[in-house]
Amino acid sequence: MSVSRDDFSIAFRSALLQRGGAQKFSVLSLIFLALIIFFLDVYGAKFTKPIRGFINDVVYRVTFLASTPSRFFPQVSNDISSFLNVREENKKLKAEIEKYKSLELNVEFLTDENKNLQKILETEYFNKNLSNIILAKVLVDKNSPFLKSIIINKGTQIGILKGMPVTKDNYLVGRVVETNYLSSRVLLLNDLNSRIPVTLDEGAQAILSGSGSNNPILEYLPEDYKVIEDISVFASGKDGIFSPGTPIGKTNENGEVDLFVDPNQLSFVTVNLNVQSKGDL
Amino acid sequence: MAKTSIINKIYNAGPVILLYYLCISEVDTNLEKTFEIFTLNFQIILIYFWVLKRPEIMANGHIFLAGLINDVVMGFPLGISSLSYLIIIFVGTYVRNKSVNTTIASDWFTFFMAMIFSNLLFFSLLNNFSDLSFPISKIGYNMFFTVFMFPIFWLLFNLYQATFVGGRDA
Numbered sequence: 274m275s276v277s278r279d280d281f282s283i284a285f286r287s288a289l290l291q292r293g294g295a296q297k298f299s300v301l302s303l304i305f306l307a308l309i310i311f312f313l314d315v316y317g318a319k320f321t322k323p324i325r326g327f328i329n330d331v332v333y334r335v336t337f338l339a340s341t342p343s344r345f346f347p348q349v350s351n352d353i354s355s356f357l358n359v360r361e362e363n364k365k366l367k368a369e370i371e372k373y374k375s376l377e378l379n380v381e382f383l384t385d386e387n388k389n390l391q392k393i394l395e396t397e398y399f400n401k402n403l404s405n406i407i408l409a410k411v412l413v414d415k416n417s418p419f420l421k422s423i424i425i426n427k428g429t430q431i432g433i434l435k436g437m438p439v440t441k442d443n444y445l446v447g448r449v450v451e452t453n454y455l456s457s458r459v460l461l462l463n464d465l466n467s468r469i470p471v472t473l474d475e476g477a478q479a480i481l482s483g484s485g486s487n488n489p490i491l492e493y494l495p496e497d498y499k500v501i502e503d504i505s506v507f508a509s510g511k512d513g514i515f516s517p518g519t520p521i522g523k524t525n526e527n528g529e530v531d532l533f534v535d536p537n538q539l540s541f542v543t544v545n546l547n548v549q550s551k552g553d554l
Numbered sequence: 555m556a557k558t559s560i561i562n563k564i565y566n567a568g569p570v571i572l573l574y575y576l577c578i579s580e581v582d583t584n585l586e587k588t589f590e591i592f593t594l595n596f597q598i599i600l601i602y603f604w605v606l607k608r609p610e611i612m613a614n615g616h617i618f619l620a621g622l623i624n625d626v627v628m629g630f631p632l633g634i635s636s637l638s639y640l641i642i643i644f645v646g647t648y649v650r651n652k653s654v655n656t657t658i659a660s661d662w663f664t665f666f667m668a669m670i671f672s673n674l675l676f677f678s679l680l681n682n683f684s685d686l687s688f689p690i691s692k693i694g695y696n697m698f699f700t701v702f703m704f705p706i707f708w709l710l711f712n713l714y715q716a717t718f719v720g721g722r723d724a
Contacts, residue, residue: 280652288647295610300644303618307640310622311633315683325632332578332626340580415580417628418593418696419688451629458629465687485689 326453333424333456337412405546407431409439411539412456421464421483422447423539428455432546438508438515441542444533445469445508445519449544457544461536462521463489471521472509481506481521481530487537488529489522500528516545565718566611569604569711573597573617577624593696597624598672599704601639602665603711605646606656608719614643631684638676642668658708666701673697 289301313321355362409425427433429452437449439459447467451458460467467483471491477498479491491500504524510517522532576597597620604612621636628635645668653660677693680686 284648284651287651288644291647295613298614298618300614300640300647303614304637304640304644307618307621307633307636309633311631311637311679311683314632328632329626332623336578336580336627339575339578343580413580413627415627418692420629420686422629465689466685485692 329451329453330428330455333412333453336415336424337426340413406543407433407546408541408543409457410541414537414539416537419465419485421461421467421485421536422450423459423461423542425457425459425542425544426455427544428453428457430454433457433544436514438519438545439542440519440545441534441539443520445515445521446532446534446536446539446542448514459542462532463487463536469515469521470509470511472507472517473524474504478509478511484529487535488525488527488531490529491524500524502526506530568714568718569600569612570616573600573612573620574623576600577620578627591695592699593692594703595669595696595700596707597639598642598669598700599665599707600711601642602646602668603661603708605643606650606661606664607711607715609647609650611719614640617643630680630686634676634679637679638672641672641675645671658705661708662701662704665704669697669700 290299292299314325407427409427411423412426413424425439433449433452435449435452438445439447439449445462447459447461447464449457450460462469462481462483463486464483465485467481467489469481471479471481473479473491477495479494481489482492483489491506494500502525506521506524508515508517508519508521510519520533522530525531601612601617617639618636621634621639622632624630624635625632645664649656649664649668673693677688680688
């Protein structure tokens, strides 16, 4: 019995304290070091923030370089397949151009009408000031089972702040949650930690919550409200962060929201520098 | 002779290079895009196998550093992945010290124990000290598939070890 206990304690101590050969550090010393780093980072000591920002910038750049081969091969295969389909695509595009030409007149009329109505209502077009919208490249898009976020190549250097909305083709994709000097992290709409106030087609208000899967869900809908397929979802702007009316997606048959922008296929996004959250996010 | 030695060094460094590459690159082992619930923590399998079989080629310092890099890339609080990996090392080293001869079944079972301890620490720290929240189902799927896939990678790594590194079991 005592021999077995001795064996246990020897193996236990050895596993914690063993050094020598290739092992220059014992497990115990590294556990202590990791705990110190963890608590310094969590409780945000003043000197850790710039260090963390610097480390983030360096590691994100290295990650971008290290991921080049994994991006290169799918890109080449896409290029080859699109080259082979160029003729068919040309036909389709010609047909689409004809269709859009006829729609253009309609749009022009509606734009004028919209402007006149806004004048009557004495409101300003919310996206009037487009000069502060910047284009950013997605540096890292690592698919984690737990966190849905991307890293972009613009940071506090050009004025990006926490909470700024991020869009692609005018569709909302997320908001900035971490800023470094040369890079920022964007929390995507489908992340479990994402909550956005939204308006539905018929004017109903709700909260769009990330579910961790590709399709966020609608919460806090009005009582007895039944979600049907094909309802458009827009940012309501009630939080003062997102521009009201920014399109997000459409509801599907399961009551979830199909986003207009596939969060797994982002390569360039735009950040609106005009808007910033007032509180902590 | 010198050339052989360099090639051997490269083969020996293979698992560490793979670990660093998985942590720092966009390459991941989460096939959620094709199969919605399939997520896998490949780093843990890699660390556990090599700590158990050939700890001299998977140094603790490298694993610690790889954990820090993983935290930066994934957006976790710094040090949390390192702690999780160090628990894996600890259980692996303990099992290595206690056992004379190992089989795939014993390694599989002890890996399951190591992952339970490691994930328990990882998610309880995240839950208590950060604002991040996680779906329990995802954690469950991740653990299940990681344990489920262990024997396959065990065989592959054994093959690598026998072919390129040279066997010297516990």
